[in-house]
Amino acid sequence: MIVLFTDFGVRDPYIGQVKARLAEHAPGQQVVDLLHEAPDFNPHAGAHLLAAFAPGFPPGSVFLAVVDPGVGTPRSAVVVLARGRWFVGPDNGLLSIVAARHSDTRLWRIHWQPETLSATFHGRDLFAPIAADIARGEFPVAKLTQTDKLDVEFDAGDLARVIYIDHYGNAWTGIRGVPKNARVSAADVSFRHSDSFGFIGKGEGFWFLNSVGLLELAVNRGSAATAFGLTVGDPVRVQRLN
């Protein structure tokens, strides 16, 4: 299974070009669109999202992960193997959290260049063929050089900020494993805990651990983003009680 995780946008003609390339290089492989609206130009938020989603996909999955504001510059391209899942993308921190959270991680730099490499669309020209090779089970040894360390590494601990806002207006954070009695606040507002939406009054705010294990701020039948003016990057405070 090839899993796409990008900021290419769902409405733009980028994903389709990537998929056509994957279909040529790995015919018959299942391709799943996980996210194409990762926050633009923000590998840091993307890295935390990717690390939260990865364990939910079967071992052997190949993630084509591209949030790449430095495309065309000499930033490196890498392959990461972490806990049985593959990740192909730029070495700009996007893959660094999934890499750091597992002890058996292996890393390779992509030194191969395709005959035709655009300056602005490595997702199609460089990363897709490599991901296709791996998904086909033909690890492209000749195109890679093993390495010990990524060039860019983000802190692999929790990120106490809003990292994604979904279309309901729910605000995801990079915070994991919060006990129900913790005190959670953001935008100068305290949030109570609830297990799910239906237990809360209409229009009321609350926090919950979401389906990939991240603390999420929400409003029942409403938008937390609008109600509290939340945007990606806003700090979120968690006080764990004794």
Add this chain to the structure above:
Amino acid sequence: MIVLFTDFGVRDPYIGQVKARLAEHAPGQQVVDLLHEAPDFNPHAGAHLLAAFAPGFPPGSVFLAVVDPGVGTPRSAVVVLARGRWFVGPDNGLLSIVAARHSDTRLWRIHWQPETLSATFHGRDLFAPIAADIARGEFPVAKLTQTDKLDVEFDAGDLARVIYIDHYGNAWTGIRGVPKNARVSAADVSFRHSDSFGFIGKGEGFWFLNSVGLLELAVNRGSAATAFGLTVGDPVRVQRLN
């Protein structure tokens, strides 16, 4: 064929997780995205949309239908078989119209619970595995209990309101089978009939029976929603002449 009908949003990382689960449980099955922007928190509008689309899909199709503001509360989960098509989703009225419009409908409650069931994402954890079982042709008898009646049932007649607004700004209603000489009005405006867009002056409003048999309000090369201030829930009036 598994057909997805949800309010999960096209830009969010929900559909991809559902599809990965379907790929694990029903490998090789065709999955079609019908609608992921059903009006949020609105099973009533969704129920009328779903009932209009269903006959256009081949018998044997399995609809995974989720508009589920009560997720995590004790609302029931059900399987509906109506006119040869399967529907899997919450028992909150969403499946009640498609169930009521056919005389041979059969109903089951899902009593099975997966080992890991998130409180907020039954589409992925509960409904997807059941839909996959049915699509594979292995009806999950042991996970279901036959029943006679849904807990929540909406009126199965027409709904004389706007139930969907598409990206062109066309306003769909829950009204079927309107003769061309009927008088149609909404937002204090009378709409004339036309068979299609090209017969109407640019910027002019009209109504037509759309490609799934519902009365739709439109403006040629413009947005009816913007021109007439229409939103989901607005009443629409139809006077059938003798």
Add this chain to the structure above:
Amino acid sequence: MIVLFTDFGVRDPYIGQVKARLAEHAPGQQVVDLLHEAPDFNPHAGAHLLAAFAPGFPPGSVFLAVVDPGVGTPRSAVVVLARGRWFVGPDNGLLSIVAARHSDTRLWRIHWQPETLSATFHGRDLFAPIAADIARGEFPVAKLTQTDKLDVEFDAGDLARVIYIDHYGNAWTGIRGVPKNARVSAADVSFRHSDSFGFIGKGEGFWFLNSVGLLELAVNRGSAATAFGLTVGDPVRVQRLN
């Protein structure tokens, strides 16, 4: 491979109905969504986009191309074969540029009508079955009449206007093959050249030849559309120096 190029919108229930039809008529065929947000009601911009994308897809690909404000009127429906790729859609100019740019182009009118033909959704009812026939390798001779000329033909040269704005805010134009030392301006602003985003200061505007060979206006880590007030249709000026 069937490639979808439409203005049906990514969030609306149109693409799914087309895909269900394709799955019935051409089971197992790969279907790729290239673009579903071609500028609304604008076959001219769409024609230039389609011509730029086509060469990137493998010979034998079948493009289902629908931007069709005249649907339901007597405009013709056509099949185009150009440089080994097939195109199925309305004869309103949308296919005219891809047709004109190759010397070996062949043209057919679709005289076939399906038993059930809606007045507003020929993408599903008429074009999808024809595209499916061709993709299956069963050219539908009996449904077509060869012809010499399209009814509507746009100028096949460059279009010196904005033809698409992506979700980053980058503005695509219909201008090809521009040397790096050309003078480019739009909205009374001069743009400098850069090969890619990472070489430019944050927030700075520039132009580049994009990954399908079109001149594109952009801002590094920002939106050119917002910064310079660009919209589809705006003129763009290129002065080639000696």
